[in-house]
Amino acid sequence: MTNAHSFLSPEQEARLLGAYTALKELSADCPVPAVGAAVTMALAELRTALDGQGVEFDYFSTV
Amino acid sequence: MEYWNPKAETMPRHELEAWQWRRLQRALHHARARSPFWRERLPGDITSMEDYVRRVPLLHKADLLAAEQQAPPYGTWPSIDPARGIRHHQTSGTSGNPPIRTIDTAGDWTWSTDTFCTALYAMGVRPHHKGMVAFGYGLFMGFWGMHYGLERMGCTVVPAGGLDSRTRIKLLVDYGIEVVGLTPSYAMRLIETAREMGIDLAKEANVKIILAGAEPRSKFTTRTIEEAFGARVFNAAGTTEFGGVFMFECPSRRGACHIIEPSTIEEVLHPETGLPVGYGEEGVRVTTGLSREGMQLFRHWTEDVVVKRPAAACGCGRTWDFYDGGIIRRVDDMRKIRGVSVTPVMIEDVVRGFDEVSEFSTSISSVRGLDTVFVRVEPRHVPGGDVTTLARRIAEEFKREIGIRPEVELAPEGTLPRQEWKAARLRDERALVSQP
Incomplete structure (x- = not known):
């Protein structure tokens, strides 16, 4: 079994980045503490996932 | 893969x-x-x-x-x-x-x-x-x-x-x-x-x-x-x-x-x-x-x-x-003993080669001006093992592998420290002795 070439497609990568961007916007003015905390953690997870795919975006964006 | x-x-x-x-x-x-x-x-x-x-x-x-x-x-x-x-x-x-x-x-x-x-x-x-x-x-x-x-x-x-x-x-x-x-x-x-x-x-x-x-x-x-x-x-x-x-x-x-x-x-x-x-x-x-x-x-x-x-x-x-x-080792792990460079892993390689060893510790002291390695070994009984000759065999193997004959003594069961985190089994006591 191999996953050596199991990369994300460009479309999948774009969707992942889009999810990150949407959550980043939400985190900027989220009025609900519970949602804000979840968004913060989700952003951290998405950023790590994107980084592992070699997607270059806002490193050190202070999540 | x-x-x-x-x-x-x-x-x-x-x-x-x-x-x-x-x-x-x-x-x-x-x-x-x-x-x-x-x-x-x-x-x-x-x-x-x-x-x-x-x-x-x-x-x-x-x-x-x-x-x-x-x-x-x-x-x-x-x-x-x-x-x-x-x-x-x-x-x-x-x-x-x-x-x-x-x-x-x-x-x-x-x-x-x-x-x-x-x-x-x-x-x-x-x-x-x-x-x-x-x-x-x-x-x-x-x-x-x-x-x-x-x-x-x-x-x-x-x-x-x-x-x-x-x-x-x-x-x-x-x-x-x-x-x-x-x-x-x-x-x-x-x-x-x-x-x-x-x-x-x-x-x-x-x-x-x-x-x-x-x-x-x-x-x-x-x-x-x-x-x-x-x-x-x-x-x-x-x-x-x-x-x-x-x-x-x-x-x-x-x-x-x-x-x-x-x-x-x-x-x-x-x-x-x-x-x-x-x-x-x-x-x-x-x-x-x-x-x-x-x-x-x-x-x-x-x-x-x-x-x-x-x-x-x-x-x-x-x-x-x-x-x-x-x-492989830490830079500050290396010790010069009678001109020989020795690391804790080298010692461990020798001592752990004996199945009868349960735990051990090592120290280096200056005895009448001569650097001496002391190895304390806690033995355990294993089938075919011979604890009575263990100290001598470890000393001989140590000499053969590292080039220095240590003083080996057996310690009573359960007396040597066990550690969960980074164990320190080599103590260099030479500097302590030389301090005023």
Whole structure:
């Protein structure tokens, strides 16, 4: 079994980045503490996932 | 071959190095913008990797401690407001020094966790596995990341902090734990405890994968652990200063510890000249962190002695270079005894070669002006073993392998210390004697 070439497609990568961007916007003015905390953690997870795919975006964006 | 992150792990070298350079530029910018400590040390106009290693000074532990003392607890080092941190950790603060204290953000912890996932996945850990991390879950950063890594991968974790060795053995057996994280020293302790309990771990437990980290180890120690558990032992290492795992042993080649290069630039420098050494040559590991945002490292002189080899020398398909044998020793571990260079791992290699040895400790003293090695050995009875001649046989083997005849004495059962975390089995008492 191999996953050596199991990369994300460009479309999948774009969707992942889009999810990150949407959550980043939400985190900027989220009025609900519970949602804000979840968004913060989700952003951290998405950023790590994107980084592992070699997607270059806002490193050190202070999540 | 399967990878946690196929793209990052198999990226062509030229792409990887270009990516590292872009990441370094961002890391430098972040550090200069937010850390008073780094603003003083880092030029603002670095133009290339060559320019970076030429102009950025090496960072020593004393530099971090001095920065910490300027405004304790974290000093001028952090590149974040410490209030944004979600977790504090610190080193043990040996030799009378204060500890290195670190603070990490949620983002830093997800990255750190991911480095463990990278290592664990390579070792064969999969979501259906059950894991146990046998450490204290305290101030040491240690295996915290392994706990989170197992969780993120979908494994079931049995937290084993604050438990004694007997309880941990019982958990291992009762729950059929397949993955264990611990230090080699503590693995030896668990083996001994299991024997006392009349448990054959290889037959009664279900451990398949052992991540034995945080200490250099001898080949005999590795072999003993593998035979006793009936499991494969893998090496991995990280540091509190770095904040995550920087290398892990590959199943494709024994001892090949791949460097997680998207997260670190690793130079290997000659210990005396400070000049770069080539592939296959021993040198000191100097690390630059590319991922952690809170506590950044640029050209950190780690004191770890390593031998780097090109990725292609391992057959796994990763493009990440590797340290052959992991961390071979610490620079400050080396002792000159009667003109012979001796390290703790060399001694361990000899003493652990005897199955009758349960635990041991070593000290060096000056006896009438002559450096003398004292080895205290706690024996155990094994089939075919002969404890009455053990001291003599160890002394002879020590002389044959290392070139010095030590004084070997047997210690009563249970009298030598056992440690869960970084064991120190070599004490140099010569300096203590010579002090006024």
